[in-house]
Amino acid sequence: MSILTRNKTKESKMRKTTQLALLIITIITSNIAKSQELNASIKDANSKEPIPYVSVVLSNKKGVITNGEGKFSLSTTNTTAVDSIFISCIGYNTIAQPVSTFTDSIIYMSPKTIELREVLVSNKNYTGEEIIDIVKDSLDKNYNEEFTRKKMFFRESYYQGFDKTNYTFMKSTVKELNKPFIDSILNAVPKRDNSYSEILCDLYGNYNRENMKIDGIKACKLYDEKSELDINNLEEKFNEIIKDNVRPDSYFKIKSGIFSTKVDAEEMGVATIKKDSTELKKQLEKRKEEERIRNENFANHRKHTIGRQFENLFYMEDAKLNVISKSGRYNFTIKDYTYWGNAPVYILNFEPKRGEDYKGTMYVNADDFAVIRIDYQNVKMLKSIKLFGISYQEHLANGKMIFAKNENNTYDLQYLERETGSKSGINRPLKIIEKNKIVKGKNRQNELYVKLDMAFTNVVKYEIVVFDAEPITKSTFTNFEENKDIKPKHLRKYDPEFWKGYNIIEPNQAIREFTAVE
Numbered sequence: 001m002s003i004l005t006r007n008k009t010k011e012s013k014m015r016k017t018t019q020l021a022l023l024i025i026t027i028i029t030s031n032i033a034k035s036q037e038l039n040a041s042i043k044d045a046n047s048k049e050p051i052p053y054v055s056v057v058l059s060n061k062k063g064v065i066t067n068g069e070g071k072f073s074l075s076t077t078n079t080t081a082v083d084s085i086f087i088s089c090i091g092y093n094t095i096a097q098p099v100s101t102f103t104d105s106i107i108y109m110s111p112k113t114i115e116l117r118e119v120l121v122s123n124k125n126y127t128g129e130e131i132i133d134i135v136k137d138s139l140d141k142n143y144n145e146e147f148t149r150k151k152m153f154f155r156e157s158y159y160q161g162f163d164k165t166n167y168t169f170m171k172s173t174v175k176e177l178n179k180p181f182i183d184s185i186l187n188a189v190p191k192r193d194n195s196y197s198e199i200l201c202d203l204y205g206n207y208n209r210e211n212m213k214i215d216g217i218k219a220c221k222l223y224d225e226k227s228e229l230d231i232n233n234l235e236e237k238f239n240e241i242i243k244d245n246v247r248p249d250s251y252f253k254i255k256s257g258i259f260s261t262k263v264d265a266e267e268m269g270v271a272t273i274k275k276d277s278t279e280l281k282k283q284l285e286k287r288k289e290e291e292r293i294r295n296e297n298f299a300n301h302r303k304h305t306i307g308r309q310f311e312n313l314f315y316m317e318d319a320k321l322n323v324i325s326k327s328g329r330y331n332f333t334i335k336d337y338t339y340w341g342n343a344p345v346y347i348l349n350f351e352p353k354r355g356e357d358y359k360g361t362m363y364v365n366a367d368d369f370a371v372i373r374i375d376y377q378n379v380k381m382l383k384s385i386k387l388f389g390i391s392y393q394e395h396l397a398n399g400k401m402i403f404a405k406n407e408n409n410t411y412d413l414q415y416l417e418r419e420t421g422s423k424s425g426i427n428r429p430l431k432i433i434e435k436n437k438i439v440k441g442k443n444r445q446n447e448l449y450v451k452l453d454m455a456f457t458n459v460v461k462y463e464i465v466v467f468d469a470e471p472i473t474k475s476t477f478t479n480f481e482e483n484k485d486i487k488p489k490h491l492r493k494y495d496p497e498f499w500k501g502y503n504i505i506e507p508n509q510a511i512r513e514f515t516a517v518e
Contacts, residue, residue: 037073037074037075037501038085038099038102039072039073039105040071040072040104040106041070041071041072041106042066042072043106043107044092044108044109045109046111048108050069050070050071052067052068053066053089053400053402053415054072054087054109055404055414057085057086058076058083058085059083059086061468062468064465065414066506067505071506072505072506075502076099083098084096084097085097085098085099087107087109088340089340090345090363091111091340092109093109093111093112095107112338126346128333128334128348129327132324132332135324135369137369138368138369138370142369143410144410144412145207146471147204147205147206147211147474147476147477148412148471148472149202149203149204149470150203150204150470151467152202152306152467153198153200153464153467153503153505154199154305154306155196155462155505156196156197156198157194157195157196157511158194158195158196158197158458158459159192159460160193160194160458160459161191161457162189163455163456164425164453165454166453167454168450170449170450171447171449172447172448172449173446174446174448182450195221195223196221196222196223196514197219197221197488198219198220198221198499199218199302199486200217200218200219200504201216201219201299203303203306204476204477205477207310207313207413208307209304209310211477212306213477213482214302214483214484216302216485218499219298219487219488219489221491223490224516225492297484298486298487298488299482299484299485299486300484305462306464309464310413314371314374314401320357320397321358321374321376322356323350323374323376324371326356329352329354330350330352331352331353332348332349333348334348335347335349337366340365343365343367344366345364345372346363346364346366348361348363350362352379357379357380357397358376358379358397359376359377360374360375360377362375370403372404373401373402374400374401376400377397378396381393381395390426390428391423391425392424393423394422395421396422397420397421398419399418400416401413401416401417402414402416413464414465415463415464415466416462416463416464417461417462417464420460421457422457423457423458424456424458426452427453429449429450429451430452431448432448432449433448434447465505493514493516494514496512
């Protein structure tokens with residue numbers, strides 16, 4: 001074999017080896033691109049502060065939105081190396097870059113500077129009220145009411161806390177029902193109790209609660225069940241004390257201030273007077289069964305809860321946020337002008353003229369007069385009742401709604417956040433008196449007397465992210481059979497791996513730090 005032939009043979013082998021290496025590298029990098037998960041925080045380039053509710057979308061129009069802390073996680077499964085990622089937010093320059101070049105853990109967005117004439121060059125110099133009038137006239141053509149399949153993530157966060165647990169121990173004729181026992185009851189009740197429920201699903205239908213079907217994909221519940229067990233143990237101990245100290249055929253007189261009522265021993269939850277401890281076991285089993293049923297109906301319950309949030313979209317007829325339906329009761333002021341991508345946007349502040357409940361900010365597309373975002377909060381107590389030492393206040397109602405334009409040039413919901421809260425309190429005396437008519441002499445047998453001064457707060461927060469809204473026909477909706485079999489997985493602490501590979505809205509710091517008491 002000649003030297004030339006040998007060299008050609010070597011070159012041929014080298015080319016084949018190089019081609020094989022390139023093929024292996026291509027396959028590896030392609031698989032990496034297909035399974036990559038992007039995690040980052042988005043911040044203002046000037047202030048370095050996080051930017052919440054930023055849209056992060058891939059070339060296929062599917063994506064996520066940053067949470068209130070500016071964080072996002074986006075799965076890029078089935079994307080290619082040439083796919084791009086688009087990051088946009090009202091008032092900022094849009095960022096577009098190939099997915100393959102995405103390496104930063106912090107992304108800075110530059111505020112978009114504009115001049116007034118840029119917005120008004122093709123639009124009349126409207127007043128705030130005139131803009132709202134056009135918004136109202138444009139509702140039917142701007143918001144999608146057709147049937148769609150919405151890929152969405154829904155999170156419900158529940159917070160309960162005692163603000164005050166004061167009481168004055170006055171009297172007890174039952175030795176065991178003493179101040180240390182009452183203290184143990186109060187200590188067993190968590191001063192702060194948080195829980196979270198999450199579901200990823202496809203929702204078929206429109207925004208009418210009667211026209212919705214759910215297809216559950218994955219779900220979890222993050223809560224501490226141990227606190228309930230502690231309360232059950234105290235209930236058992238309380239029943240034992242009552243059984244040992246209450247006479248047969250007794251009844252109870254419960255007095256609080258000027259009010260009093262008669263309650264049989266059975267109604268006090270002290271059935272152990274005449275029954276053995278199996279009754280308590282039955283009650284505990286009943287509670288477990290009720291929890292099982294709640295889990296069995298989890299998907300259906302989530303669907304109805306989502307439907308209730310849709311009923312409060314600002315353009316719905318019976319929405320509590322009535323800034324559009326009752327616009328004459330509000331003042332509107334043009335605060336500023338900006339851009340959302342290439343679309344000019346009016347920024348309007350609104351506040352009540354007289355007795356309405358909300359103030360806030362709305363962002364109106366100056367081309368089609370669609371409200372693309374609205375932020376609101378209550379300006380007063382929504383409900384307040386105080387009578388004979390009992391108080392109840394609905395003190396919190398705020399939220400936001402963000403809409404995205406679809407291929408038909410109408411708008412679908414992209415993100416909804418709604419937070420409601422109430423405060424309750426009691427400041428009055430409480431007497432529990434055991435009486436028995438059979439016993440000769442005074443029929444008063446035992447008495448527990450305390451003065452209560454307690455208050456607690458409940459807050460519920462709802463978050464909905466719609467990743468994609470694909471049009472479907474009414475017959476597709478009608479023929480679809482719901483999948484309600486999904487059961488939530490119980491998590492006793494936040495697990496960052498649970499939603500790995502799925503698109504959700506990133507949890508906030510409170511959720512990430514949640515751990516049930518060991």
